[in-house]
Amino acid sequence: MEKTFTFLQQELRGAGRVLGPCPDSPRAPLAREALRVQEQSEQLAQELREVSHNRASLRGRLRELRQYLHVLREGQRFTSLPAPLGSPPRPRALSEREPILDPSLHQHLDRKINFVAGVIHPWRVSAFERLLWRACRGYLVASFVEMPEPMEDPATGESITWVIFLISYWGEQIGQKIRKISDCFHCHVYPYPESEASRADTMSGLHSQIQDLSVVLEETEQYLAQVLDKVVLALPTWRVQIQKMKAIYLILNQCSFDVTEKCLIAEVWCPVRDLTQVQEALRQGSYKSGSSVECFVQRIPTSESPPTLIRTNKFTAGFQSIVDAYGVASYQEVNPAPYAIITFPFIFAIMFGDVGHGLLMFLFALWMVLYENSPSLQQASNEIWLTFFEGRYLILLMGAFSIYTGFIYNECFSKATVIFPSAWSVATMANHSSWSSDYLATHPSLTLDPNVTGVFQGPYPFGIDPIWSLATNHLNFLNSFKMKMSVVLGIVHMGFGVLLGVFNHVHFQQRHRLVLELLPEMVFLLALFGYLVFLIFYKWVKFSAADSLVAPSILIHFIDMFLFTSNAGNLPLYRGQVPVQTVLVALALASVPVLLLGTPLYLCCRRRASRTSRPAPVAAAEQEPLLEGQEAGNSVNATKEDVESGGPSPDAEHSDFAEIFMHQAIHTIEYCLGCVSNTASYLRLWALSLAHAQLSEVLWTMVMRNGFVRLSYAGGVVLVPVFAAFAVLTVAILLVMEGLSAFLHALRLHWVEFQNKFYVGAGYKLCPFAFAPDAWE
Amino acid sequence: MVSLLCCGPKMAACGLVLSAWGVVMLLLLGIFFNVHSAVLIEDVPFTEEDFKDGPERIYRLYEQVSYNCFIAAGLYALLGGFSLCQGRLNKRKEYMVR
Numbered sequence: 029m030e031k032t033f034t035f036l037q038q039e040l041r042g043a044g045r046v047l048g049p050c051p052d053s054p055r056a057p058l059a060r061e062a063l064r065v066q067e068q069s070e071q072l073a074q075e076l077r078e079v080s081h082n083r084a085s086l087r088g089r090l091r092e093l094r095q096y097l098h099v100l101r102e103g104q105r106f107t108s109l110p111a112p113l114g115s116p117p118r119p120r121a122l123s124e125r126e127p128i129l130d131p132s133l134h135q136h137l138d139r140k141i142n143f144v145a146g147v148i149h150p151w152r153v154s155a156f157e158r159l160l161w162r163a164c165r166g167y168l169v170a171s172f173v174e175m176p177e178p179m180e181d182p183a184t185g186e187s188i189t190w191v192i193f194l195i196s197y198w199g200e201q202i203g204q205k206i207r208k209i210s211d212c213f214h215c216h217v218y219p220y221p222e223s224e225a226s227r228a229d230t231m232s233g234l235h236s237q238i239q240d241l242s243v244v245l246e247e248t249e250q251y252l253a254q255v256l257d258k259v260v261l262a263l264p265t266w267r268v269q270i271q272k273m274k275a276i277y278l279i280l281n282q283c284s285f286d287v288t289e290k291c292l293i294a295e296v297w298c299p300v301r302d303l304t305q306v307q308e309a310l311r312q313g314s315y316k317s318g319s320s321v322e323c324f325v326q327r328i329p330t331s332e333s334p335p336t337l338i339r340t341n342k343f344t345a346g347f348q349s350i351v352d353a354y355g356v357a358s359y360q361e362v363n364p365a366p367y368a369i370i371t372f373p374f375i376f377a378i379m380f381g382d383v384g385h386g387l388l389m390f391l392f393a394l395w396m397v398l399y400e401n402s403p404s405l406q407q408a409s410n411e412i413w414l415t416f417f418e419g420r421y422l423i424l425l426m427g428a429f430s431i432y433t434g435f436i437y438n439e440c441f442s443k444a445t446v447i448f449p450s451a452w453s454v455a456t457m458a459n460h461s462s463w464s465s466d467y468l469a470t471h472p473s474l475t476l477d478p479n480v481t482g483v484f485q486g487p488y489p490f491g492i493d494p495i496w497s498l499a500t501n502h503l504n505f506l507n508s509f510k511m512k513m514s515v516v517l518g519i520v521h522m523g524f525g526v527l528l529g530v531f532n533h534v535h536f537q538q539r540h541r542l543v544l545e546l547l548p549e550m551v552f553l554l555a556l557f558g559y560l561v562f563l564i565f566y567k568w569v570k571f572s573a574a575d576s577l578v579a580p581s582i583l584i585h586f587i588d589m590f591l592f593t594s595n596a597g598n599l600p601l602y603r604g605q606v607p608v609q610t611v612l613v614a615l616a617l618a619s620v621p622v623l624l625l626g627t628p629l630y631l632c633c634r635r636r637a638s639r640t641s642r643p644a645p646v647a648a649a650e651q652e653p654l655l656e657g658q659e660a661g662n663s664v665n666a667t668k669e670d671v672e673s674g675g676p677s678p679d680a681e682h683s684d685f686a687e688i689f690m691h692q693a694i695h696t697i698e699y700c701l702g703c704v705s706n707t708a709s710y711l712r713l714w715a716l717s718l719a720h721a722q723l724s725e726v727l728w729t730m731v732m733r734n735g736f737v738r739l740s741y742a743g744g745v746v747l748v749p750v751f752a753a754f755a756v757l758t759v760a761i762l763l764v765m766e767g768l769s770a771f772l773h774a775l776r777l778h779w780v781e782f783q784n785k786f787y788v789g790a791g792y793k794l795c796p797f798a799f800a801p802d803a804w805e
Numbered sequence: 806m807v808s809l810l811c812c813g814p815k816m817a818a819c820g821l822v823l824s825a826w827g828v829v830m831l832l833l834l835g836i837f838f839n840v841h842s843a844v845l846i847e848d849v850p851f852t853e854e855d856f857k858d859g860p861e862r863i864y865r866l867y868e869q870v871s872y873n874c875f876i877a878a879g880l881y882a883l884l885g886g887f888s889l890c891q892g893r894l895n896k897r898k899e900y901m902v903r
Contacts, residue, residue: 388826441830444844494844729847735877736848739869744876748884751827751877 029062029270032069036259039076043256062273065266072262075255083248090241091179095190096218097234099145100227102173103194103220144195144206146217147175153191156213160195163205168197194220275799291321295328297335297794334359335794342400344369346422354779355789362531364783371521371782372774373422377429378517379716379770382724384441385762386430393424426771436491437717441758442724444494452495456482473500478573503718510714512564518710518781519557522703525785526550532786544626548619549699549785555616557707559609560586566601589613624696628689698784706781712773720766727757810894817892824885828878835874841867 148156153172160170171194178187193215195206210217221227283292298306303325310323336357340348348365350372357363380386397420399405408414416423438444457476460483468474478484488494492509496502526549533541563582571579580599588594589609600606735750736743783789812820837845841864849870855862 446842446844497844498846733848736870736873737850738873739850739866741873741876743870744873745880747831747873747877748827748880751831751881752823755823755826 029066029069032066032073033263033267033270035073036069036076036263039080040256040259040263043252062270065269068262069266072255072259076252076259079248079252079255083245083252086241086245086248090238090245092216093234093238093241095147095175095179095216097231097238098175098177099147099192099194099218099220100231100234102175102192103143103145104227105173141196141198142203143220143222144197144203144210144217145193145220146210146215147190147192148172148210148213148215149181150174150189150191152213153193156193156209156215159209160206163209164197164202167199167202168195168206170195272799275797279797298325299337299794333791336360336791337794338363338365343421346419347372349418350422350775350778352793354783355787356791356793358788358791360535361788361791362528362535362786364528364778364787367524367528368778369425372778373425373429375517375521375713375777376426376770376774377433378513378713379773380426380430380720380766381433381437381717382439382441382720382762383431383434383445385724385758385766386427386432386434388427388759388763389423389430389767390427393420393427396420397424426767437721438491438494438497439721439724442721442728444492444497446494448489450493450495451485451488452476452478452493453483453485456480484573506721507714507718510717511711514710514713515557515707516561516564517713518707519553519561521710521777521782522706522785523550523553523558525782526553529786540630541627544630545623548623548626551619552616552623552700553703555612555619557703559612563601570601585609620696620700623699624693628685628692631688632685702781702784709781710777712777716766716770716773720762720770723766724762727754727762731757810891810898812888812891812895814892814895817888817895820888821885821892824881824888827881828885831874831878831881835871835878838867838871838874 157170157172160168172191173193175190175192178189180187197203197206207217221230279294280292283294285291286293306325310325314322336359338348338357344365347369348363351357351363351365351368377386396405396417400417400420405417408417434440435445454476457474457480460480463474476483492506496505499505526546529546529549530542533539533546560582563585567579567582578599580601582601584595584598585601585605588598590613592610592613594606731754732750735747735754738746834845838849841860845867849863849866851863851866855866
């Protein structure tokens with residue numbers, strides 16, 4: 029049946045019709061309905077074939093008649109002129125071609141002259157002439173003329189200007205030779221009536237025939253159009269129906285036969301929550317198909333690991349997909365996606381912080397979200413656009429968070445906003461230092477000393493003080509701030525990742541890991557890097573501009589902590605710093621062997637203990653819930669034990685101690701080294717936000733500033749194209765390029781630095797059967 | 806009458822977005838220049854002499870730049886209106902039977 033459909037579709041395309049999509053979604057047809065569809069479609073195809081065939085033959089006939097008409101008309105030109113016998117219209121060496129006949133002989137032979145007229149392909153003309161000349165030795169006169177209008181070649185379908193030839197000869201045998209030769213050359217030969225009157229009769233007859241034929245042809249074309257209309261109406265629905273049938277049979281083929289060979293058995297994965305729905309559907313299906321035996325569902329035990337199904341709505345789907353892109357969660361593992369809904373846009377925003385750009389991104393995403401139900405947006409074919417559209421909620425949150433961080437960094441298209449009055453007072457400093465004009469002229473850069481009363485009036489209420497955007501040491505200040513911020517955020521993020529492991533350990537009944545893995549991991553992280561965070565905050569709080577000259581350097585303290593040395597010039601931050609640091613380092617170092625050896629030793633002991641006692645209780649405990657299910661028979665209601673325990677399968681018992689130890693050693697090394705390298709990796713938050721700020725400033729300075737240079741009113745007109753260029757470059761460079769870059773780095777931070785603290789991601793997705801017509805083409 | 810339609814639907818939409826953004830941003834910039842915001846000092850085309858005799862000359866410069874911004878905002882409003890008309894003409898052409 030699909031072949032018939034393809035044929036119909038080809039015919040439609042040939043006639044220039046377009047097949048529209050199926051308007052409704054028809055049900056899958058039963059077997060007898062399918063037969064009906066098959067009959068109808070074959071009938072239509074047959075009709076179509078007949079009509080096309082008729083049309084082709086009619087067209088061929090018409091063409092022949094027309095050619096004949098032309099032949100007669102042109103031929104008249106030669107034979108109606110008595111004196112120059114067959115003077116050819118084309119310039120040629122006349123002496124060679126024409127036999128020398130004097131008029132007396134012409135009248136004598138006139139009665140016996142016969143004609144062969146026909147049409148030949150223009151490329152074969154010269155060969156034809158030559159052969160005729162050689163074969164008939166001059167006892168003929170051949171004249172060639174081109175047809176006035178080009179006609180279609182039946183074989184190739186292209187339109188060629190045919191050449192009409194008229195051969196006058198005398199003698200029977202020459203006539204036969206000529207006919208044979210023209211047959212070889214695939215010429216169409218037409219009977220050429222000799223006398224004027226018969227020629228005129230034939231011509232008028234041809235005229236009327238051509239007219240009749242044209243009328244018939246028109247009717248045929250109309251009928252063909254009607255048949256095509258019918259096809260256009262019916263074809264889409266049929267195709268969807270047949271595709272549904274194919275899908276059903278494909279699924280049925282995957283089932284296996286029962287022992288009695290009377291029914292099919294399918295082994296499926298099904299969410300426990302949907303079991304009642306499945307039963308309902310089976311019951312309805314049996315009822316509708318009118319069979320006597322009901323289909324039913326039964327639980328069977330399996331040792332395979334089940335697939336992962338995470339139910340999402342349109343908002344969470346985007347975030348779940350970026351987590352799944354790294355690895356689908358293992359069965360019943362903790363899912364980082366709900367946390368990523370907030371942490372991912374936030375980490376993106378730290379690298380992207382700018383109020384103006386964030387606002388543009390937010391508005392763009394808002395437009396996509398508000399119009400998400402419009403069909404023109406949903407059915408776009410551009411893949412890049414579809415990717416943006418799928419992530420519209422992602423972009424919405426990213427934009428919103430970027431506005432927030434933009435206010436923190438106090439950047440709006442690289443300009444600071446003065447929402448609150450600045451806390452620095454230049455006037456006070458000027459009055460205090462009594463800067464004279466000469467002093468100002470010779471010193472291009474001046475320092476505002478916060479130790480002078482009145483110069484610095486306290487911290488800015490929200491964000492960074494706008495005066496920094498006018499300061500030349502803007503970057504010195506901002507770099508220190510952003511680097512410390514990146515490290516703090518990184519350690520918090522990683523600590524959170526380690527904590528999420530608690531859910532995994534509790535759920536999979538591995539409480540020993542809480543003490544033997546989580547605890548040493550947290551101790552290591554917090555003792556070293558948590559202490560660094562503490563130092564950062566402590567220094568921010570305790571030290572002020574008054575003791576800025578003697579303020580201790582955290583970096584040197586941190587290095588000295590590991591080397592167990594001390595630097596005389598570096599004052600301690602608080603009393604008793606050295607012993608505290610020693611204890612912390614000792615704690616961290618002590619946690620490493622616990623992490624390395626704890627779990628393997630514990631598992632080893634447990635195995636030895638279980639080998640001495642009977643292994644049966646362990647196995648029986650696992651079998652119980654399954655027995656319950658089978659006892660209950662067909663009524664399968666979800667109870668707590670019904671859920672498959674996809675945790676450590678019995679195979680774990682058989683692995684070597686060496687393998688466990690190796691695995692744990694790798695984990696320890698990865699974790700400890702990872703703590704250091706991942707903390708440094710978070711510095712990309714600083715790097716990218718710096719890059720974004722600098723790019724934004726460069727764009728403003730080099731593009732937008734040119735619009736303000738002219739002071740006359742012409743400057744206003746110049747500002748129009750300058751602003752247009754600024755807008756286009758902002759979108760292209762700062763929104764698209766920087767946005768993608770920050771997105772990528774935020775994603776990497778999540779996938780690697782965050783998720784390798786707790787996530788395994790070795791599962792596979794549940795792919796239920798779904799019918800989309802296009803997928804089955 | 807010759808057809809007034811010279812842009813396609815996408816270009817009209819781009820023009821509209823650009824004009825809206827231009828109007829809002831240039832208006833705000835004009836207002837900020839008008840109140841002599843210190844943050845925008847680098848954008849004002851001053852020379853050495855403008856710094857003599859008090860801030861009055863700098864303030865005049867600020868105000869001139871702000872007027873330029875307002876002119877540009879007005880021109881963008883015109884461009885926006887033009888894009889809106891083009892967009893509407895495009896929509897009308899879509900509905901007409903060819």
